[in-house]
Amino acid sequence: MSAIRDFIGLVGDGVKANQTLWLLVFGFALFPIFSYFADLPFWNDVAMRIMLLGMAAMGLNLVLGYGGMVSFGHAAFIGIGAYCVGISQFYGISNGWAHLGFSIVTCGLAGLVIGYLALRTSGIYFIMITLAFAQMLFFLFVSLEAYGGDDGMSVDRGEFGFIDLYDPLRLYFLIWCALALVSLALMFIVRSRFGVTLRAIKSNESRIEAMGLSPLRFKMVGYVISAVICGIAGTLFASWQEYVSPDIMHWTRSGELMIIIILGGLATLAGPLLGAIVFLLLEESLPMLLGAVAPAYAENWMIIFGPLLIMVVLFGRGGLTGIIDRLSGTRGNADHKAGPR
Amino acid sequence: MTMLDLHNIETGYGAGKVLFGVSLSVTAGACVSLMGRNGMGKTTTVRAIMGQLPLTSGRISRFGDDQDDRSSFEIARAGIGLVPEGRQIFSNLTVRENLQTFYRMPAGQTGAAWHLDRVLALFPRLSERLEHAGNHLSGGEQQMLAIGRALMTNPKLLILDEATQGLAPIIRQQIWDCLNQLKQDGQSILIIDKNVDAIAKLADHIYILDKGRVVWHGDSDALLATPDLKSRYLGV
Numbered sequence: 001m002s003a004i005r006d007f008i009g010l011v012g013d014g015v016k017a018n019q020t021l022w023l024l025v026f027g028f029a030l031f032p033i034f035s036y037f038a039d040l041p042f043w044n045d046v047a048m049r050i051m052l053l054g055m056a057a058m059g060l061n062l063v064l065g066y067g068g069m070v071s072f073g074h075a076a077f078i079g080i081g082a083y084c085v086g087i088s089q090f091y092g093i094s095n096g097w098a099h100l101g102f103s104i105v106t107c108g109l110a111g112l113v114i115g116y117l118a119l120r121t122s123g124i125y126f127i128m129i130t131l132a133f134a135q136m137l138f139f140l141f142v143s144l145e146a147y148g149g150d151d152g153m154s155v156d157r158g159e160f161g162f163i164d165l166y167d168p169l170r171l172y173f174l175i176w177c178a179l180a181l182v183s184l185a186l187m188f189i190v191r192s193r194f195g196v197t198l199r200a201i202k203s204n205e206s207r208i209e210a211m212g213l214s215p216l217r218f219k220m221v222g223y224v225i226s227a228v229i230c231g232i233a234g235t236l237f238a239s240w241q242e243y244v245s246p247d248i249m250h251w252t253r254s255g256e257l258m259i260i261i262i263l264g265g266l267a268t269l270a271g272p273l274l275g276a277i278v279f280l281l282l283e284e285s286l287p288m289l290l291g292a293v294a295p296a297y298a299e300n301w302m303i304i305f306g307p308l309l310i311m312v313v314l315f316g317r318g319g320l321t322g323i324i325d326r327l328s329g330t331r332g333n334a335d336h337k338a339g340p341r
Numbered sequence: 342m343t344m345l346d347l348h349n350i351e352t353g354y355g356a357g358k359v360l361f362g363v364s365l366s367v368t369a370g371a372c373v374s375l376m377g378r379n380g381m382g383k384t385t386t387v388r389a390i391m392g393q394l395p396l397t398s399g400r401i402s403r404f405g406d407d408q409d410d411r412s413s414f415e416i417a418r419a420g421i422g423l424v425p426e427g428r429q430i431f432s433n434l435t436v437r438e439n440l441q442t443f444y445r446m447p448a449g450q451t452g453a454a455w456h457l458d459r460v461l462a463l464f465p466r467l468s469e470r471l472e473h474a475g476n477h478l479s480g481g482e483q484q485m486l487a488i489g490r491a492l493m494t495n496p497k498l499l500i501l502d503e504a505t506q507g508l509a510p511i512i513r514q515q516i517w518d519c520l521n522q523l524k525q526d527g528q529s530i531l532i533i534d535k536n537v538d539a540i541a542k543l544a545d546h547i548y549i550l551d552k553g554r555v556v557w558h559g560d561s562d563a564l565l566a567t568p569d570l571k572s573r574y575l576g577v
Contacts, residue, residue: 196442200431207429210391211443212418
């Protein structure tokens with residue numbers, strides 16, 4: 001029995017250890033009820049953006065947090081996912097499932113190629129190469145006049161059969177379903193021997209080789225999975241925004257994803273989602289708050305946002321999830337117990 | 342069957358040659374020891390066996406084949422479990438994760454297969470620490486974990502590099518007892534250590550390295566019966 005269990009190998013922590021994640025996910029499921037009664041339909045839109053960015057950040061976290069691969073180019077996969085909608089519609093394909101399919105295949109392939117070339121390097125070189133690939137793709141789409149070039153192209157929301165995305169609630173719950181599925185998938189991936197091996201690679205790559213495993217293969221698979229998740233987020237992003245432009249894959253978005261992850265907590269499942277909530281809520285509310293206190297400075301809300309971020313990084317070890325873990329007395333995963341390295 | 346056969350291997354780091362024609366072999370079920378002072382090439386020999394250092398001459402045959410073009414992880418995968426010098430457990434993984442993640446099904450060798458429960462039965466200390474992070478363990482517990490992690494891959498050949506170094510005497514004795522147990526189970530072992538008395542009790546055959554050459558080899562009776570060996574090649 002023990003041997004069988006070892007072979008299947010769900011070694012990490014289960015649902016119980018990821019309470020924060022599932023609380024957040026179910027919170028998003030209930031949010032439309034709240035916004036209906038509180039008469040705040042605008043906030044449904046904000047919630048969708050949070051879910052989409054959170055989903056992409058969760059994807060990036062698999063390589064950045066768990067695998068220790070600092071990819072500075074994941075916005076490219078969001079962009080590819082989004083352009084899968086735009087380009088498909090350009091050629092008359094309006095089925096949303098097809099868009100998703102194209103996006104998964106294209107991002108998987110792009111992740112495979114970029115990963116194959118970039119994962120041979122590490123440290124600062126890896127950061128630079130992933131950024132370089134993202135910039136190449138960015139300027140590729142800027143130069144493709146047929147698909148709108150710099151100005152981008154407006155798109156219709158994908159047709160998902162009986163799910164009419166022009167009904168805002170259905171769009172909301174399509175995005176929610178994607179978020180829930182990605183969360184579930186990542187929970188299993190992170191608990192599996194594959195996910196634990198990724199974390200082990202972060203700690204000591206040459207040791208993995210001496211254990212008889214190829215670090216490159218594990219990192220490649222992780223990279224492709226994270227690319228596909230970002231692609232799915234991008235595809236839904238395009239349908240939500242009804243507009244695609246190279247801006248969606250601007251390098252600052254890669255940075256935004258990294259900030260969200262670090263803010264929420266590296267190598268935790270709930271971290272990226274929590275980070276996205278706080279990041280986007282601050283982005284929405286700080287200009288308003290600042291506008292009320294000092295109207296002349298409302299546009300410079302980043303003056304407050306920046307120091308806040310630095311405070312969390314400096315004093316909140318493990319980001320927001322680390323703070324929550326310490327307040328509630330639950331134990332985080334071993335990455336946090338191990339402390340900063 | 343021969344588990345491991347080194348034939349006149351020479352290797353080194355860059356221009357600095359470390360091994361000058363080392364030959365040794367480990368037969369199935371045997372416990373072979375490699376001894377010598379610091380800097381004589383013991384760990385370099387292990388690195389060559391693991392395929393981490395390219396040979397400049399000679400050849401290594403593992404489990405009866407001698408493909409030289411295999412990468413390091415393929416060599417380990419073929420059935421070598423290494424307990425490295427300095428233990429090198431994964432500090433950000435729990436004890437359970439350190440063990441279970443590297444389980445591999447046994448590839449048709451004799452003896453019972455290793456799995457989590459059996460490793461925990463061998464090292465009961467670890468079962469009390471299952472959910473602790475790797476770097477929250479004492480040195481002795483880390484050493485047990487490193488051995489357990491290697492056993493979880495069900496290796497045909499277990500290599501231990503300085504497995505008792507820097508441990509309290511009582512822990513050291515536990516490790517020796519456990520290695521004796523493994524030997525009785527028929528596990529093939531290559532062990533590097535400086536403790537002559539313990540090695541003499543455990544090992545079937547001993548090789549002594551000095552400045553990159555095998556200067557003496559024989560069984561444990563011969564080791565104990567040759568009085569000047571210890572002072573010439575092993576003493577500090």
